[in-house]
Amino acid sequence: MTQATIKTSFTTANFTSLVCKECGAEYEPKATHVCEFCFGPLEVSYDYEAIKRKVSRETIAAGPNSIWRYREFLPVATDNYIDVGTGMTPLLKSNRLARRLGLKNLYIKNDAVNMPTLSFKDRVVSVALSRARELGFTTVSCASTGNLANSTAAIAAYAGLDCCVFIPSDLEAGKVLGTLIYDPTLMAVRGNYDQVNRLCCEVANTQGWGFVNINLRPYYSEGSKTLAYEVAEQLGWQLPDHIVAPCASGSLYTKIHKGFQELIKVGLVDDKHVRFSGAQAEGCSPIAAAFLEGRDFITPVKPNTIAKSIAIGNPADGVYALEIAKKTQGNIELVNDAEIIEGMKLLAETEGIFTETAGGTTIAVLKKLVEAGKIDPEETTVVYITGNGLKTQEAVQGYIGEPYTIDANLDSFHRALERSQVLNRLEWKQVLV
Amino acid sequence: MAVKVLVPTALQKFTQNQATIECGGANIKELLESLESNCPGIKARLCDEQGNPRRFLNLYVNSEDIRFLDGVETSLNDGDEVSIVPAVAGG
Numbered sequence: 001m002t003q004a005t006i007k008t009s010f011t012t013a014n015f016t017s018l019v020c021k022e023c024g025a026e027y028e029p030k031a032t033h034v035c036e037f038c039f040g041p042l043e044v045s046y047d048y049e050a051i052k053r054k055v056s057r058e059t060i061a062a063g064p065n066s067i068w069r070y071r072e073f074l075p076v077a078t079d080n081y082i083d084v085g086t087g088m089t090p091l092l093k094s095n096r097l098a099r100r101l102g103l104k105n106l107y108i109k110n111d112a113v114n115m116p117t118l119s120f121k122d123r124v125v126s127v128a129l130s131r132a133r134e135l136g137f138t139t140v141s142c143a144s145t146g147n148l149a150n151s152t153a154a155i156a157a158y159a160g161l162d163c164c165v166f167i168p169s170d171l172e173a174g175k176v177l178g179t180l181i182y183d184p185t186l187m188a189v190r191g192n193y194d195q196v197n198r199l200c201c202e203v204a205n206t207q208g209w210g211f212v213n214i215n216l217r218p219y220y221s222e223g224s225k226t227l228a229y230e231v232a233e234q235l236g237w238q239l240p241d242h243i244v245a246p247c248a249s250g251s252l253y254t255k256i257h258k259g260f261q262e263l264i265k266v267g268l269v270d271d272k273h274v275r276f277s278g279a280q281a282e283g284c285s286p287i288a289a290a291f292l293e294g295r296d297f298i299t300p301v302k303p304n305t306i307a308k309s310i311a312i313g314n315p316a317d318g319v320y321a322l323e324i325a326k327k328t329q330g331n332i333e334l335v336n337d338a339e340i341i342e343g344m345k346l347l348a349e350t351e352g353i354f355t356e357t358a359g360g361t362t363i364a365v366l367k368k369l370v371e372a373g374k375i376d377p378e379e380t381t382v383v384y385i386t387g388n389g390l391k392t393q394e395a396v397q398g399y400i401g402e403p404y405t406i407d408a409n410l411d412s413f414h415r416a417l418e419r420s421q422v423l424n425r426l427e428w429k430q431v432l433v
Numbered sequence: 434m435a436v437k438v439l440v441p442t443a444l445q446k447f448t449q450n451q452a453t454i455e456c457g458g459a460n461i462k463e464l465l466e467s468l469e470s471n472c473p474g475i476k477a478r479l480c481d482e483q484g485n486p487r488r489f490l491n492l493y494v495n496s497e498d499i500r501f502l503d504g505v506e507t508s509l510n511d512g513d514e515v516s517i518v519p520a521v522a523g524g
Binding site: 252 | 478
């Protein structure tokens with residue numbers, strides 16, 4: 001495990017400017033996220049020739065055991081970045097789940113155990129707060145469905161930054177508690193995530209704070225690229241054939257694509273066509289709906305699903321996720337709440353990974369795609385698990401077993417064991433029927 | 434009739450750096466015209482060549498997205514609050 005450190009030396013940045021993804025207008029790399037001319041999103045632009053000169057598989061392997069081994073690909077200008085050991089989570093070769101689904105080369109990227117707050121958000125926040133400090137912010141903030149709140153509050157605490165986070169007021173108890181423990185100012189907004197996000201955009205106009213997913217969003221979102229780099233490195237510097245990832249705003253999904261493309265560009269991996277499939281919950285599926293109806297625009301929806309961490313009705317990068325799914329011959333598929341719970345249970349029972357509802361959505365979509373013949377059993381498929389089930393315990397309460405409460409004697413134990421075996425047999429029969 | 438309009442940072446150069454301005458208009462379409470006469474040049478930023486709000490722009494009336502109301506035909510009343518928000522945030 002990497003020790004938490006704040007480094008102090010200075011190096012030259014490999015990023016040059018922010019560029020509008022729509023019209024190409026160029027901006028200085030400051031705290032701004034939207035094109036003044038067309039309102040398109042701004043994206044960090046890099047000098048890939050410079051990166052190519054600096055990195056090799058060896059220099060990366062010799063780097064920290066965290067996302068910062070890919071520092072040359074990340075938008076920080078100094079080596080004074082915040083390294084709390086985020087990243088380098090396990091890439092597991094799936095045996096039992098793969099067998100259950102009939103896949104031969106399934107891998108699970110397990111960010112349910114990412115550090116420090118058990119979701120992929122620690123990647124994006126580590127990058128955003130590092131950049132926030134470079135830009136001189138002393139207060140950081142975010143609009144969150146829960147995981148981002150946990151991560152921003154925790155890493156701000158470590159870095160000594162003031163923190164104010166905004167969440168919908170109906171979030172799971174674990175996500176609220178898992179934010180409050182770091183002692184930020186927590187605003188629980190009466191409304192859904194899209195309303196929280198709108199409010200934060202208005203607050204960002206006047207407060208002078210660094211909002212990780214608003215005015216710092218171009219830097220923040222780049223952190224998700226490390227999910228691509230790590231998978232490539234962990235596969236022995238090869239790209240997979242197919243990935244399945246959850247889609248909320250569409251940012252993670254599009255940045256994994258960008259990450260693979262960058263590795264090809266600087267020659268760290270061979271060029272390869274990777275198919276991109278995305279997962280949404282039926283109760284909030286604006287991107288999947290557009291994909292399934294063949295539209296090239298997103299119609300916002302009002303979320304109603306247990307998968308709260310991916311319940312974004314007006315996804316900022318929805319159109320880009322759509323483009324990538326089409327371009328790569330992937331799919332964006334949706335599953336209902338019951339399938340999401342089954343997905344969570346399936347992953348836990350076959351691989352020992354307890355994921356949250358977003359992961360349940362992703363596993364359920366993986367299953368649906370396999371059953372529909374949309375994933376070839378031979379393909380090297382990577383499924384991204386982005387959050388931890390301990391945070392959303394409400395979702396599975398009532399759908400899993402109960403303990404046998406027994407007396408402290410052998411007789412009581414034997415009677416309970418017999419009862420459990422009878423129940424197991426009944427369950428087995430149900431499965432066979 | 435006056436409607437309060439919340440203006441994002443990217444457009445505040447048209448409003449003398451004000452985050453809010455007062456405007457008129459019986460619906461969103463008219464409000465956009467009223468904004469243009471108060472702050473010349475702003476409409477070309479907000480709308481495409483056909484005069485429709487740009488792909489990445491969100492407009493809210495009293496916190497509700499106009500796409501859940503009547504779009505640019507959404508009617509406005511005295512004291513309403515209209516918020517202009519670039520969509521590219523969050524997640």
